[in-house]
Amino acid sequence: MPLRSAFLAALLAVPLVAAGQTATDVTLTASDGNTVAIDRDDYGVPHITADTEAAVFFGQGFATAQDRLFQLETFWRTATGRLAELQGSAALAQDQGIRTVYYTPAERAAQFTQLTPRLQTMISSYVDGINAYIDSTSANPSAYLPGEYAAGGFQPEPYSVDKAMAVMQFFIRRFGEIGGDELARLAEFQAQGVDWFEANRPVNDPTASVTIEASSQVPSPPAGVTYDGPEVDPDVAATAAAQREALTASLVANGVPHKFGSFAAVISSAMSETGHVMLLGAPQMGQPRVDAKAVTAEYELLVGDSRGDGLHVAGMSVPGIPGVIIGRTRGRAWTFTTGATDNTDTFTLTLGPPGPGGVPTYLYDGAFIPAEPNVQTIGVAGSDPVTYTSFRSVYGPVYAIDADNGVAYSYRYAFENRELDMAEALLDAWDATSIDGFRAAAARIPVSFNMFYADKEQNIAYWHVGDYPIRPGDADPRLPLRGDGTQEWLGLTHFAQQPQSENPAQGYFANWNNKPVAWWNQGDNVRWTGTSPGGYHRYYDGVEVLKDHLESVAPVDFEELQELTRVVRTNAQYPEYPATYQQVIELWVYGSRGEGVGYRAENVIPPGQSGFIDITGTPSANFADQWPLYQSSAGEGPIEMKPFTFLGEADVATAAGPDAAFGLGLPFPNPAPSASTVVVRLDAPAEVEVAVYDALGRRVAVAASGAFAAGDHPVRVDASALAPGVYVVRLATDGAVRSQRLVVAR
Template sequence: MLDHLRKPGFLVRLSCALLPLAFATGVEAATPKEGEVTILRDNYGTPRVYGSTDASLWYGVGYAMAQDRLWQAELLRRTARGTTAELFGPPALGGDITLRTLTGPEEGRIAQFEAATEEQKLIFTAYTDGINAYIAEAIRTGTLPQEFSAFGFEPEEWSPTDSINILQMLWLDVATGGGEELANAAQLQQLIAINGPEEGAKIFADTHWLEDPDAPTIVPANGALNPAHPGAGIGHGKPVLPAADFTKIQSRLDDLRSNLRRVGMGSGSSSNAAVIGPKLSATGRPLLMGGPQVGYSSPQLGHEMGIHYSGYDTFGVGVAGLPLTVVGVSTDMSWTTVTGGTDNSDIYAEVVNPDNPQQYRFNGEWLDYDCRLETFGVAGAPDTGKTICESVHGPVLGTAPGLAFSLKIAGRGKDLQSHEAYLGMIRAGSVQEAQESLKNFPYNLSLVSADRRGNIAYWHLGEIPLRAPDDNPWLPHDGTGNAEWQGFVPWEDMPRTVNPEQGWISAWNNKPRAGWQNSRMDFWNWGPVHRASTLTDYLSQLEPGTATIETLEELNRFAGWTNQTPSNAARNIFAPPLLGELLSRVDTGADPRLPAIAELLGNWDMQQLDLEPMGGDGYYDSPAVAIFNTWWPALTTRVFGDELGPQVMPALGSTLGNLVYRLLVDGVALPLQHDYLDGESAEQAVTAALVDALNQLTTEYASSDPGGWLQPVATIDWKPIGLGAVPDTVWMNRGTYNYIIQHGPGNNFIGQSVMAPGQSGDSQSPHFEDQLELYQSWEYKPMRLTRSGLNGAIESVIRLTPAWPN
């Protein structure tokens, strides 16, 4: 069925002038492969696609995407296929092998397509036809992106399974969490080697906890629609630690992240969101701020577009190669996603048959792996063959003596189910209708939404495994059949809230709700020290009837400038939850410099600011930034360095903030099991570390005057994914795409967005970096959801009559 979709269509360009639109509305559903499409671009080059049928609409969406981002779509396709080593040589081979291992063979994607709904088949095929039409035209006219010439090839025809493959890769990156058991096992090995079995186990428990009641939550305590679910599948069994070099096996996933970063992915993603209900809004209309945070690249991963026909009346951001608006706004709703962070993938230790290494033990039997031979092209080197095997749990990532390690992922193979859930949500007229579709989303995301009726909502989505009661979630799971998942958390027990009494919802990858357990490392192991506090502290102070678009603009700046250490570490230690506790433990009599330093830090607003980001002096205005950022590593090294060692300590990241919090605060829910102070008091450790920091800064700046201790500003490095590059910009911890919405009918709708560096992936285009200045100066452009809103802002119009493949 797919063969004909690999043949390029062609188009007839009817007009490039600014002609009035004349497209059908309110017509009966047309048969597939009919209709016309108009692509209208505004003065930032952002397309709005108007179809006269479903098929022509998605044809136009594919064509418009290819106009803007064909090279990016090609790289995403190659990354998902595991063929980037054909361009980039041996350094990309490891990531290619891992990606192809995780996404499975092409037959699986064909099977998904064949099982899709008729609507989905139409969407994917028409989208494919639009891409292929543009490819054929660009080849014919010599207008392919310059990167194709630089690498010396022309793009193959697109296929619907290419889009499905990219969708698989996207959800692996932003909606699959966990799979860290081998890294955890390596950490436990190192902690035991340094501290001995008993204390090593205690330190591992201190750094790997299941649920901390002190952690800030998205669902307010009085706003949950569902009770705590202690059976969320996280067991408390004794650690099982087979002898193996876990670090070497885990490195395969590091290779994967390296390839993903080349296409603007692989940052682990994160994102923030805030939504304000009618009672706090000055207009009585709900307000939403979306801030998807992905990799900093030029162009970035997001591609902005309006899609208009019948049930699709949306404006927002998708991903090149995908017929889907991932975040954005429709006539009735606005929505944004935040990486959920819950552990929904596990690594299993399979016992290998000593007499036949092609078999493994499961439920008392020796089973054969399902294996296939894959060939990988490598630029400048011979092709490489690799046998890829799967157990009943999933793809095998590596082996150790007598063992093989496989990865089980909730949602794997259900990519078009996720697409269908999204389509239903996009077409919904209210958050209540959206919820019915979102129940079926199989991966893990947090989704925040508002509708024009005034409802606001949050849902934690996906199939979350219920693990066996005695299964230890931190370490490799028993693959012999004793640690199988017991189903998934029922929808009625998933975290969610609609119209909470407090009148607002915020999310920044924090804990979904009270009682929610999680077995993730570092940032995702939720504790009391979390960057989400910067959002909740701000929103909790809003007075009824006061919030506006400008309120969310200010919130975005406030969160984006809040000091973290290091200053460009988006998910590391934030000052607000810790500074007050640290200062309360400083003995200002221990050093004559300390009273003035404590006063300086106590008066600091905890913002890292260079007040004129477009023309400042390149240094943060307050010396408190340098002091805090030097004090923090001095303290953590002094207190934890000996116990954690040089391998574990850097890997813990924001976990250290929660350890310090538990060290300093009385009555915490999770007191520390190991004594890290080595005979010092907390006051002595905190004070001595601050003195050490002052000495270090005196040497570094060759001055004892704190007024001169001004840290250079951190910057964003926009990594090119093609031949074009853009300048670095001042660091801000915010969405790579930002949009702010006031919902309501007619003139009550206000929308603004910014997508740096720009809409186009062509470095010769005026729209390659025309939003970069807006971004770094915290400005926005109008979103212009309606046709009338585009009056006076139209750059070009083209009309296409698709010539469909036979």
């Protein structure tokens, strides 16, 4: 029997998800022939284990389809410009806008061949896992097909590498592509004059709040406005801006995550109440609602044994993107905020006589050359297909043509054809065993982000990542460049030239999409200035509310770091929703040789992990079960999040602390559905028993018994045979006893 048929036969014997319930644990045969296990915790988060990376990413694709298949349909149709096939003419403008500035299938196919074999395997295996679940929907639609397909009267298409590439590129650019507003700035310059422009649209506003407080560099003196290009028709500039705004509004209306903001904080051991580094990450990607699918999802991915050297990473991704974007590995944690540095420029093209077939020509290097046409057919539900033609210049996509004035406008992206370098960088980050490895990974990211990092060695770091254009001396970064070959970029900035800091004297980093450091210029980004109209004041100085809180409660403990989510939500000046994902992580090492990794980690994805709604309209029990946790920041009580723990015994929280000589660690997870882990710490060899007692004091299980050497020993407590309730885990040696409370809940 072929592998896919054999897999499907086995799969249909397993109940995958039921109305109003959680997706169940499942063991599958991946496309590489290896076994992959998907274990769901009480919140429906998939913990995926296999002996190969290919099998793990297959499992992630399968789990993503279980939870978010219809959402994934929306995302890939958005990213490939095929939403009008379902929504009709209402989505046509969005499809045309996407196809104008993104790649064609042929270009994506060529880009895929340039990826490393490891990344190719990750993407292909993820695609295979999604298709394995899609097969189950065709075989048993009443059980496995999301209700939105039945309501719409269509079936899911097979997923593909092309769709995966498009989704990954779309979201990487959605949050890391900045700028391209030069026509709006030029229209302002023409209308308001030089003095207004310099005062309200400065290249660098030294009063803006920053993340790196101390720097020996100073801003370059203003060069003044330098522009000798043609004027822009105000109506053309207004139309281009309106089209961008309409595209964003359409994406938001379709539930596509959009670039709004993110906040982050990293606390050094010196500023921490416990003496351990801590990190908070909170991407804001659209306002969560209790009745709307989360736009992020959580995964744990483990290759091999949890004590081994294989991939082991957990945290947040977006459905359609394999791996983990924000999260933690063994003893390391990281997060991102959008960097907001200008990496997209407009080049003005001087039009010439039309070429064959009416194709526009433009002046470049002293001759008129034809623009490259891209003719595509767009399917439109309820109407005939529409033939749509867009054009590209040597710089990139042409986004506006002013034939009356003989000019056109073309984008140039500093990351052109290299968006997936960010996925390569994340692969490197998941492998990193030191801050040096993480820094090297950060240097590979081509788009604009702020990256924050903390590790068990008690390092904290902030890197402003991305590739940015080095413009010629006669170019004003706020205004269009000449597109005739006489004002070309001189290259791209090097990572070492960009804002970054490690283990700062200030003791912490905080960021809310604000400027990284005083000397860093802002290009056509008006958000890093306090002037209006157009300035977004929260980008200018909103981070001060985060800084004020941290400095007022220093030394900072775990709960006060969590409290930043309430600060964002309730501050009087810039109140905003807390985030579409929130994680708080504390890290340290313990043991006589520093061999143990201690942590406290909690997170929340509102409203919940699953987006599955069955054909009767009943959502999964994990659709909104995290909503009460998320809403805790709106009240006056403690901030509530759920445990964010690893499978296995590689990382274990310990209540005894890094310096205790004898103790029994807190059980994790707790409550435990089927098993938990405790750490036994001994200052000398001893005969040990770790036993479980019920509420009546009866010994109901023995987790470990025998001679133990001095040191730290993770012990697995099997609770699968225990009835739900409250128990005591007791460590007994010849001379001492320690106990911890354990709750078994299913």
